[in-house]
Amino acid sequence: MTxxxxxAQIPDVVRQVVANQPIIxxxxxxxxxxxxxxxxxxxxxxxxxxxxxxxVDELVTYHYLVAEVFRVVPATKLPYEQxxxxxxxxQADHIWQHLFVENAPLSEAxxxxxxxxxxxxxxxxxxxxxxxxxxxxxxxxxxxxDKVMQISGVERIVMTNPVFDDxxxxxxxxxxxxxxxxxxxxxxxxDPLLRDWESTSKKLSEWGYPASSxxxxxxxxxxxxxxxxxxxxxxxxxxxVSLPPDFRYPSGDAGQTILDQVVLPVCAEFDLPFxxxxxxxxxxxxxxxxxxxxxxxxDITSLTNILSAHPANRFFVTMLSRENQHELxxxxxxxxxxxxxxxxxxxxxxxxxxxxxxxxxxxLGPTFIPQHSDARVLDQLVYKWTHSRQIIGNVLADKFVxxxxxxxxxxxxxxEKTSDDLFRGNFKRFLSR
Ligand code: HDL
Ligand code: ZN
Numbered sequence: 001m002t003x004x005x006x007x008a009q010i011p012d013v014v015r016q017v018v019a020n021q022p023i024i025x026x027x028x029x030x031x032x033x034x035x036x037x038x039x040x041x042x043x044x045x046x047x048x049x050x051x052x053x054x055x056v057d058e059l060v061t062y063h064y065l066v067a068e069v070f071r072v073v074p075a076t077k078l079p080y081e082q083x084x085x086x087x088x089x090x091q092a093d094h095i096w097q098h099l100f101v102e103n104a105p106l107s108e109a110x111x112x113x114x115x116x117x118x119x120x121x122x123x124x125x126x127x128x129x130x131x132x133x134x135x136x137x138x139x140x141x142x143x144x145x146d147k148v149m150q151i152s153g154v155e156r157i158v159m160t161n162p163v164f165d166d167x168x169x170x171x172x173x174x175x176x177x178x179x180x181x182x183x184x185x186x187x188x189x190x191d192p193l194l195r196d197w198e199s200t201s202k203k204l205s206e207w208g209y210p211a212s213s214x215x216x217x218x219x220x221x222x223x224x225x226x227x228x229x230x231x232x233x234x235x236x237x238x239x240x241v242s243l244p245p246d247f248r249y250p251s252g253d254a255g256q257t258i259l260d261q262v263v264l265p266v267c268a269e270f271d272l273p274f275x276x277x278x279x280x281x282x283x284x285x286x287x288x289x290x291x292x293x294x295x296x297x298x299d300i301t302s303l304t305n306i307l308s309a310h311p312a313n314r315f316f317v318t319m320l321s322r323e324n325q326h327e328l329x330x331x332x333x334x335x336x337x338x339x340x341x342x343x344x345x346x347x348x349x350x351x352x353x354x355x356x357x358x359x360x361x362x363x364l365g366p367t368f369i370p371q372h373s374d375a376r377v378l379d380q381l382v383y384k385w386t387h388s389r390q391i392i393g394n395v396l397a398d399k400f401v402x403x404x405x406x407x408x409x410x411x412x413x414x415x416e417k418t419s420d421d422l423f424r425g426n427f428k429r430f431l432s433r
Pocket of ligand 2: 027028029160374
């Protein structure tokens with residue numbers, strides 16, 4: 001363990017360590033079975049509005065694949081609303097036929113389905129989804145969560161819990177212990193609070209937290225009281241928001257005031273990090289629904305203004321535009337209250353993960369979190385982490401070979417510590433710094 005490795009040994013050791021590294025997946029849209037599931041499984045009731053998505057029909061109708069299938073069968077041939085009216089299985093059959101049978105499934109989202117099916121022991125070459133459906137129908141959802149976590153090597157799944165989503169909020173109100181599955185942690189997601197104070201202040205008032213559309217001291221205190229309540233109820237480990245490319249700080253608008261007067265003070269009070277996911281321009285093509293969101297280059301100066309104005313707060317930040325990645329790394333060199341994380345959404349592709357991860361090692365050493373899955377469908381953990389471990393493992397192998405070439409004694413212990421820091425240690429320490 002402490003004997004220096006010879007250079008030729010290093011790549012295989014690094015790849016093997018990363019391949020077996022337990023992971024805390026710090027940003028997903030997954031849920032414990034206690035949140036219900038709309039998918040039929042052995043010994044499990046079907047809840048049409050359930051939040052735990054899993055199985056082949058959910059895998060194949062992932063919004064990334066919806067966007068891609070409309071490039072093959074355009075809306076002029078299959079109108080969006082006609083697609084959305086189709087039963088989930090018919091949507092999946094349509095996507096499978098056009099993206100996987102009639103065309104080579106070359107995209108990362110397509111390849112992911114193949115990797116997942118293969119790692120589950122299924123043959124990814126079926127022309128129909130029916131055999132897969134029979135296999136998934138035999139799975140008990142809660143046991144299946146254990147199976148997927150074991151295959152993907154994820155030891156903890158961090159959820160995204162949007163408190164302004166009526167379906168989700170009603171489940172917490174109905175059962176305050178709904179989030180108490182030890183495999184999962186909750187995150188209080190608050191986008192409308194910062195992106196739409198006008199209508200959000202009305203909701204707060206309806207819920208017993210009087211707030212005016214022109215925020216004043218009473219509104220601030222009631223909004224803080226609202227956040228305190230939900231942090232405690234969810235046992236939230238951090239708060240999170242996604243912000244558009246045109247987000248600016250300072251801006252003088254209600255969003256900035258709520259950030260300064262409500263969100264960041266409460267995060268500091270509970271010693272919780274605040275995650276800002278910056279660069280999502282929502283619904284550029286509305287009839288595509290979740291598949292209709294777009295990327296835009298964001299303003300790094302606004303980020304450094306926030307980091308500088310709030311030195312007592314800690315921030316997880318990921319940015320959606322490839323063009324923002326270098327300046328985000330440089331910003332992290334200037335502010336130790338910034339933890340860069342993940343290759344988010346449209347950057348979660350091998351060529352860009354490789355580029356971003358090399359850049360991050362060269363500018364930040366091991367002081368960042370290389371990846372999160374952003375999984376929306378449980379089974380996606382299998383492919384998102386299989387693919388990312390391979391890419392990040394290859395980059396890390398190159399970097400350790402570089403160190404050995406520079407004369408450093410590289411040991412397995414050093415490699416194991418670095419891998420553990422990257423995939424869970426940095427996250428755990430930043431939560432409780
Ligand atoms: O805002 C977010 O958390 C994004 O990750 C969106 O959920 C997006 O639709 C997504 O799933 N990206 O992978
Ligand atoms: Zn997400």
